[in-house]
Amino acid sequence: MSTRHDSRTRWPLDAAAADLADAVTGEVRFDSGSRAAYSTDASNYRALPLGVVVPRTPEDAVAAVAVCRAHDLPLLSRGGGTSLAGQCCNAAVVLDWSKYCREVVAVDPQARTTVVEPGIALDSLNDRLAPYDLMVGPKPSTHVSCTIGGMIGNNSCGASAQAYGKTADAVRRLEILTYGGQRMWVGPGDHGLDPALRAPLGSIVDRYAEDIRRGYPHIPRRVSGYNLDSLLPENGCDIAKFLVGSESTLVTVLRAELDLVPRPGAIALAVLGFDDVYAAADAVPAVLRHRPAALEGLDHRLVQLEHSRRLAERAIHQLPDGNAWLMVQFDGTDQAEADERARDLLADLTAANGITGILVDEPEREAELWSAREAGLGATAYPPDGPETHEGWEDAAVPPERLGDYLREFHTLLDRFDYGASSLYGHFGQGCVHTRIPFDLRTAEGIAHYREFARESACLVVRYGGSLSGEHGDGQSRAELLPIMFGDRIITAFGEVKSLFDPGDRMNPGKVVAPRALDADLRQGTGYRPWEPHTYFAFPDDGHRFSHAADRCVGVGKCRGADGGVMCPSYRVTHEEEHSTRGRARLLYEMLNGELIDDGWRSTEVRDALDLCLACKGCRSDCPVDVDMATYKAEFLSHHYAGRLRPRAHYTMGWIPLWARLAAPVSPLVDALTHTPGVRRALARAGGVDPRRELPRFARHRFTESFSGPVGSGTHGRVVLWPDTFSNNFEPQIAHAAAAVLTAAGFDVRVPRRSVCCGLTWISTGQLATARRVLRRTLAVLEPALRAGTPVVVLEPSCAAVFRGDLPELLDGDEDAHRLAGQTHTLAELLRARAPEWTPPRVTGPVLAQPHCHQHALLGSDADRELFDAAGADLTLLDAGCCGLAGNFGFERGHYEVSVACAQDQLIPALRAAAPETRVLADGFSCRTQIRHLLPAAQPRHTAEVLAAALRDESP
Template structure:
């Protein structure tokens, strides 16, 4: 397929330099026309890609309105964007992007009595609902992206989600909108009677003229609107012309779902609903997905559930294959497809009563093996997570081709859903699209699916296009909608005539002309849409860079390009709270500093599009700058639904970027820390003294690229290995001896905190284990890995594996105390040495301190520590190692642990020490960790197994002395009362 048909759009005639200058001069906001920003905004969650002219991040709503005026003066196309998660391509355009999400996110007012509130467009749904919780209210519609989608984006897309079963679509919950047209008409619009509409038209002005044109469109097409608009719960395709019919002329309803093609929404007044206090969940199993669909009308005949969701057998198969949401899957009853029906009530008893009434009506009971019930909120959330995970789980399934959106949210009446699914499955088979994983909002007849479209070849793209037209005809024949939730954008805009007919599409064009006669608002979407096979992110000319990678990327066929294209734009990395991903986004609110934004830039760098803003490949400063604030916390490795591992991608990029080039000073001073520590061990007192001479210390930090606000940690008077060599006690075990474990002497514990290793030895030996410690210098290679010095990291790791070979061959567990080093052995070693058998043995045998006790000494009773502890979980514990064993060990020791949901501490190894990172580092710590420590009572212990976490806490809260779990347990051992246990055996610190 020729490039002109594959991805190009009409060239812009805008004077970009003059436009940028005027925006900078006149708009209170961040005006960004740089390559990095443009690359980060080049696509959304769809198959489409268009590089923006530039991005404006207004600080106020008025500044956003001013930006529209400047664009109007320059005749520049405009795209108003929320969270950027659209699946139809409506959030990517060769336009000026207005991103409201960073600053224009205020809850302007709340009227609890009227159950309404006024919000700015950039407020995130979950943030809004958290703020409304004090009033016992929330906004009803809840898409799967609720943690990061914005209300403005929901208005633009007419978003729904599972809760729309009970609360309706966004359009059903909007009272008024403050809109601004491209030509400058600004007004609050809502629902008007015919008399009120006539008054506004008679009043004249721009708004009166607009209303008059829209009334004429309505009157001309009213009869056909009534005939052609499907009477189903989930019709999201096309403009809401039906909002202009009936007793009230709902101009706000028309703007909802128009995807930014008609007007910019500046504020919204929305309806709220009471928070339902209690819920109960019923899961029903069926032989196949069509049989589950057949059961929906019968269920709806007997109840009005809060949610009625479906999961197909293939989706569950993918979850099992990928090891995701296994707890959720385990809760499902017998079957190969499932319906999940949720009931709400004022009490648990009320919700349960509705559940049991439905079971009785269906002739079923809780004892049936195809029935599972729960009224436990946590269990219900676990089950619903499996449904919400559909998009991520199906993106890169392990045993089938990559899958893509494109026909991912068609909808029909629930009464014909089963028949539609059987016909749709037959259509898949006809086109050779095998093993579809179907799921969705079956109570509303909405079907979600990602398809194995072959979008990297000309024939594959042609088949993709042909399939979409056939699918459009199929859903129309069943009285359905092309889209039941995600909107049209470019993915379905060209297909609208198949659904509505020429006359209604003409009406869409007339509405568009009334609002936007110059076609500057998100052009090429919905009306006069680009072809479905234009502007493809991949396409027949997809030809990414094939540079040989330093790392193995075993989950992506050894291809860094394939790994970098994992991101499908879901946007979970744009959360403001919860989990670890993505700490730099949480504190900067910058798209470029989200996992998604970085992945987009890597894609741009590798793909080499002629119009790409990233033109300098591995030498790209735009990519380097975007990755500079990546903390390499690995939160994305666990939190990203599609398994993007930006820490690994950053290491590969740094290795390529600085290949045969001088590196930043911190790469030498911090990257070579293990070697420096080994040298410092010869005279630690002298080194510590030198590092604290004011003039010398400041000069040293400048030369080393260290942040001036940081104080280097003190080297121990004697390393743990040195103390071990002078240990008085029984001889250590040999490889293969029973109850033997090897304690890994990581650089940080060994040279800075040897007391932790001593404590660990005492606890492990008290548990009946025999401890061996390697006495030769060795390292996991972490600091070289994190600074992208991958050749050295591999050599260091190979040497370590060689020295540990007897223990590896004997199957002896290797116990780690430092989470970041443990993560290298458990995870990163697979990237560094993917085919090394000793590395595989190490991955199998390496355990954390708590895991060693759990697995090797299950009968040991830990000493009773008691009391409370604030626990900072290291981000690598969260993302790679798991924390269940630690939680259980603390419970058994009587520790009342408050495990903070604080994400990364912000120091993150070398990151927080590097010059230029201090402010971001401390902002990460100030999110949750440091405020929690300040309010914790003085007698509350502070637990932090990670050296970085302890260092960050000590730098910020000097009155707090954080401990490793091994230290806290050792303090409670009977022999520790006299303080002699470790000291007698291995000497002092």
């Protein structure tokens, strides 16, 4: 007997994994790290999968299902993993379609249809359809990451469902596979359905037809339950629409044919303000008479939370007076038509007492206002004035004309259960309300309270003729409550349908039919007792608990978007769940939970997941709930390598401030060695650096040695110009340029005479004890300036971000650390805030700026935009994601391909497309280094250099 056969006999899962690896060309992962990354979705639930299969093609999935059938293993298809009701986590083999199965098979512009594989994300598909001036109608708020397959599984909707309906309304045909191996294309009518299924399904529909007609609420947003109403003769007996929303419990979807809609020629947005959310809901029928394309509501509580977390500041300032608002979108063939429809609404409704209104028809302002609505989950998950909130009753729907009365009763129910001032918002035009509620899911009493509330809420919704789910599906949160909505006969019909398509209950078991209890499998629950390790960072926004920080992710998957913002560059390149911010957060949670990953800080699974984290900090600003994976990575690395050898790059790149200081006296010799081809490659390998990277050249004279200051009149006061490692040792001309600009603006410029450092490279490599020592020394050197309130101008964005963010969290409680955080300014910030009347020199022509990731995350670019506007420049701030170098990351061996792919994704193409006369602006040393490496002709410059050159041009 072979060893392999013996292993299969003794270990059934190992045998299944081996058979899957033999059968599919994609990836098969039954390791702890992969299972941890897929242990939950955006819900309250957790279930460790048996393993993960990443099919390369739909045929791969067919092979995987056959192997699972042979081993009698449960199966779950997963798209973006953003489900809020628990339908995307199960103790099953998970098929993750999102990495490879993203093809657009066909587009028929005349018929307005497309055939796609299920793993393609909605935004990516719509980008592919843009040349045809077509799009998919439904658009959930997770459009950057939700996949078409996931939308089909959940019958997703979004704000645009007001005009275009649910996903079921967009599906024309589906190619499906049953667990038993029956493969077919189905659509309207039952002619495509396998004969073994056709007659029994028809019998079920015949026997329960009257129950279906009576028991299904006739509202726009009935998402709960199976779509048995689509099988009625009067509805065309549409098998494809029936299967939409079945949450992977009946079939596996291999491909989908979708109906498309024309992109609107123009849109206009009317925003109405009301005294309260109930008045806004009462106005919905009057607004609907104007046939809007979208009708969304939000209350004052949501706006307060967004304001406190600065999620949608620009949008909030645009809202008309009121304590609740309706956002009403109108489409038109041109802007005049869209505007006219919006003005008609405003004229009709604002004449009523207490209603205010504005018209918005500028795309940028419209996008800002929609961002306020889409930021709802992020704003409400962790309110600063209360406990964390949860899904569990977040998307019920009622008839739109009864929405106001329903909300009044629902609010009374919230008060009775002492759940406080939960925010109410959502798709008011279709009666669908979103909210997150502060359920206590950690104690037996709190969980029992949650269960009772859910049952009473279900009864309330049914009394209003509504649906338990209006968008997110049933999953585990609501499936147990379906008998309250549908009654026993229809629930029996659901069971018969399930038994027909999946007689062994192998497809996503425990969801919809024979569901697991709504209070079972909770990610927290009464057994929740995570490990609370000692940490270097204070994690003040998480109650000083690393376990809370690691559990902060709520799973909405924004980190899996293909473009826009910075987060998450490694996911954009790899399309791997474990290399997304969310996937890494899941592994950290499992590490602290200790069941699946039980070796704590020594975990190789967590280390490997964090290895491709660029520490760009993009998630700190782009993540709706402020997950800060760069900080988590630094904390993990500090403990993982405690007391043992580190990767060589940690000693070379991590200690570069020290090596730079030591190299200064012999910099010509060092440069000669590091740039002699054979020697350079040997040194790179010895230092853990990729030999394809050219090491930066040292300057002949450091800035601190050549600066002759203090200089300047001091009209606007004294400033400290921070001599960061990169400007001081490698590009001192930048620091000299900054001194010239500050002097011209009327500042008295001083530079520390003793060696100082922000500790960035030690932080990014997780050498936090050393970073603390470096930072304490820096505070001692800066003490006089800190006591005097002197601004500190920092030219390198990553160093400024350390002072603003990392420093006060590493030295929590040190008042000088907090003073330095408050006194740190970028060059643009200082010039605009402390010398607003100073007119900068004229900068002519186009300027293309690549914001440093840390600046994007912690500092912002508003001051830079204002400064260059004042200089008369035609400035474009790129939204091209991370440059990919990210400090030491892009230099380290094993990271080169990912680093370059990040830059080639959007940044380098954008620079290549720029006009020849365009100035390229990049304040980050990493950004400039990467651009010079990949596109030498671009010649990137720092803001200080551009302004100083303009000053020289203006000199007489």
